[in-house]
Amino acid sequence: MLTTPPSWALALTYWLHMLATVTWIGSLAGISFLVLPAMQRSLNPKTQLVFIEAMQKRLEPIAWFSISLLILTGLFQMSVNEHYDGFLSVSTQWSLAILTKHLLGIVMVVVSAIQTWEVIPAIQRAIVRSRKSDNTDELDALRRREILLLRINFGLSVLILLATAFARAS
Numbered sequence: 001m002l003t004t005p006p007s008w009a010l011a012l013t014y015w016l017h018m019l020a021t022v023t024w025i026g027s028l029a030g031i032s033f034l035v036l037p038a039m040q041r042s043l044n045p046k047t048q049l050v051f052i053e054a055m056q057k058r059l060e061p062i063a064w065f066s067i068s069l070l071i072l073t074g075l076f077q078m079s080v081n082e083h084y085d086g087f088l089s090v091s092t093q094w095s096l097a098i099l100t101k102h103l104l105g106i107v108m109v110v111v112s113a114i115q116t117w118e119v120i121p122a123i124q125r126a127i128v129r130s131r132k133s134d135n136t137d138e139l140d141a142l143r144r145r146e147i148l149l150l151r152i153n154f155g156l157s158v159l160i161l162l163a164t165a166f167a168r169a170s
Contacts, residue, residue, distance in 0.1 A: 097167035
């Protein structure tokens with residue numbers, strides 16, 4: 001039998017979960033629809049890369065904090081949900097939607113890890129190298145890759161919200 005937590009504790013976890021979701025996904029949406037298009041229209045490719053690197057330095061701690069908060073609050077919420085009937089269960093629409101949401105979330109974390117520990121350090125090294133030569137091919141490739149990864153994460157976040165809607169509707 002499930003033990004129901006105090007309503008204030010459940011409300012707090014829902015609020016923190018929504019706050020982390022809005023912060024992370026809102027950042028991705030703002031970057032995808034506002035920042036990247038304006039940056040591409042107004043900055044040259046090398047400056048775009050410097051801008052992306054600076055922006056990611058600000059975004060990464062927020063994203064990783066949000067991810068941590070989503071995991072902690074999500075596990076708590078799931079553990080007290082009446083629909084929860086075991087890890088990897090797909091016996092109901094709710095459990096299938098939650099499993100889909102979590103698998104998509106794992107992919108988002110992997111994409112974020114690639115950005116944090118592979119692409120951004122490569123960008124930093126390429127910026128230093130570009131000061132010594134005029135070769136912009138590497139800079140262009142890294143810029144395109146980082147933009148693609150940002151957009152992939154935004155697309156995944158939209159699918160996670162869709163899975164959440166299916167879970168809530170069941």
